[in-house]
Amino acid sequence: MSGAEKIAVRVTEKAALNDLVTRFRFEPVAGGLLPTFSGGAHTVVEMRDGEITRLNPYSLMSDPFDQTAYTISVRRDDAGRGGSLFMHNQVNVGDEMVISNPVNLFSLDLRARKHLMIAGGIGITPFLAQIKQLDRAHGNWELHYACRSEALGSYVDYLTATHPNDVNVYYDDQDQAIDLENLLDGQPLGTHIYVCGPKGMIDWVRGKAAELGWPREAVHYEEFLAPKPGKPFEVKLAVSNKVIQVGEQESLLEAIERAGVDAPYLCRGGACGMCETRVIDYAGNFIHRDHWLEDEEHSSGEKIMPCVSRFEGKTLVLDR
């Protein structure tokens, strides 16, 4: 069975926080309690948009100990493949949807003496749940949150009101930037860094931490890798004996599923390794966008992660 267990839910709240971000609240259709989870977990939301079914992961931002409902926040991406637009435009209070059991690929290191959180934009969402979890356990955390502007600063008011001493906010449009070198200098042993936001921010933090001698294991990151659109390409599925066309706006995994082939998956964001697929033959170039395979595996031409990666060229034959 692919993916995590599914839960039937109803949308009980839809609130636009600002021009870009809308919050959704889900409660179980069958009544009872939702599974609890660990801060940093996400749920995969199933969106049936006519003929297309999309599955998008969204971080759970609600309190892990509140089992009456889950809340997520979705940032509208007009240039994306349509998942966020579907959520913003087509999902309404009262709608029934299917979401997955929580899955955590960005968990806290509970041994840490201090959790240093760095968020960019919608990357704030997993931290909201982690902060609630840590507060229950009197954990030591500090948040540095970069937003484009005050108008787009989702949850800034809530965070600064409840934790005035531990939350630092930086507005791009006021030329405020995280002084990363100073921030990382002088942190006590046992500090762990957690960064969630755009790829550029993640690369910047990881690079600076490495430069300052931080161990790799003390730096945790989650990037919301939505599969990027790209040129259509053709793929032969050797085991199912099918030839499929991967459209511009769908991922290779989605095209495989659309053809009725059951391929394993979990996070759908290039991070967990579940969808790893063996390449039987190819003539062309891989466009690897995942965080799972090693560099040698990327250049070997022997594997691909269909949830986020693509291909261009004459031939691609997969072991599916």
Add this chain to the structure above:
Amino acid sequence: MSKFEFPPSIRSRPVYGTLEARPGKHHLMIADAEGAEAIMDVATPDMMSKTHIIFISGGTDYADKLRALKPAQFYEGPTYAAAVTRIRRVLQDAHMGLQVYLTGTEGLMGQAQFEAMQAGIPHTAIQTEHRGSVARRMQCVHCKGITEDVETDPFVCAHCGLNLFVRDHYSRRLAAYQGVCIDAEDPGNVPEPKGIYE
């Protein structure tokens, strides 16, 4: 003493490397006996100006040579037990980005590594290089006592007196290898001790 070539073994057996300079504002080097030579091999004036060396002489006389490297701080102690409170104090106020280098016997490296781990440094970030004696710290799985400087297999537990055989199974937490009763199934039948690496 030249570097010993440890034979390949099971996955829990530590594998030591070669010290190399890493970026960082501060460096902490802890060594015993011939480990001093590994420090001398990797030291540069720039690195030494940010380095604290803790050296356990164990009867050797490398201290002057290490002082001549002009480290920012230098401590010479007779034994690990004498040095450990100083090690803990240094780690207590250290910051992320501290580079830790351990060199010398397995016992010294294992124990110092444990202190650094307890302070919050992941063990994979701690550099190690073996020099000198290949004697082992052995934990008796039966009485939990640790016998230091074991060079033969089998050996006698210094605490409970059982005859133990030497396993390569190693615990970072205890900084010791495991010793298990060798004559449980045939009491009294204890083979002649040989060197561990013979």
Add this chain to the structure above:
Amino acid sequence: MTIQFNDETFREDYSFHNSERAIKRFPFPFDNDSYMYAVNMEQHRGGPPDSVYEKRFDVDEHYVSEMRDRAMVLADDPLRCQSLPHMTLAGWDLLELIMVSKSEDYPDLFELHRDGDQWHWINKPLGIDDRFTFMDETTLPYGPMEYITRQAQGDFCVLDQRDDNLWMDAGTVTTQADWSLDFDIGMNFFEWHAPVPLAHEKGIFVRALKFLLNIQQGAPARRLNWTLTVNPLLDTSPENYHKWGVQKTTLTPENIGSKQHLRVELQTFFRLPRSNALVFPIRCYLCSFQDLMTAPKWGRRLHRVIRDLPDELATYKGFIDNRPMMLDYLSKFDDGLPTSNGIWPELDTEPPLQK
């Protein structure tokens, strides 16, 4: 479901015995006539009625006596139950998992009443009736992991998931096949399996780890492991090996049928929700050779498996010296007839012994 609980010992006078029902449901681990390591995981989602696979945490006739034995082991050696400080949250997850599962699967034996974080737990077979505050250790006589594992059969390893690996950071281990929690605590998946011969070269552990890292809430898995033990001794720990090791030399052709036991571990894997840890229960089932021989298919198969097992495995599993005597005994129950695939005894279809 009423279970008749045995009053038996797993040491000294070894009064342990299996009823006919226990023998029939024994988790014989070999699905064909030869054995080699495999990842062999499957979903832990029920099984045939009254099988050991049916419930999340199987409770059988040995429950009360096993828990008494565990209490004795822990009294003698508290180091058999340890939890590194960051694992307390996982301990609460485990307590909830076991209490919810047992009260749902065996409502006649266990009850759980929850009013917010005020919990009331009743364990009838052990005569326990406790009220406590969930997540507040001061309201329980032990830490949560120790509290609940003193009431659940089998060993429990609680694994922290970090750096794409699993770390044995807590556990209650009193029925193990010869490994030490006190020594192994803090090790990762490859390190604690380091002493297992042959398996690393076959890449077994790399594949197994990848599977385990991806186990999700609500989707547990299971597999079987096995070894052999002389006498129904649960506590075959390295800690006490200098005391029990010599029992291996007490086998004779006359007593081997009753003394030599097949020891099977039903290993399950559950994701724990609040801590994101993985719990690895290792449930131990014992059955004497003579009881196993009552199923003709098992008689034929066990002989062939033991006979053809590589020396390294027989040595690692601790029975290389007794193997010749075992084969003398087992060969009497192998008439050379073919056996069906699968682990079930197939008492209705497998022909009786032709000798």
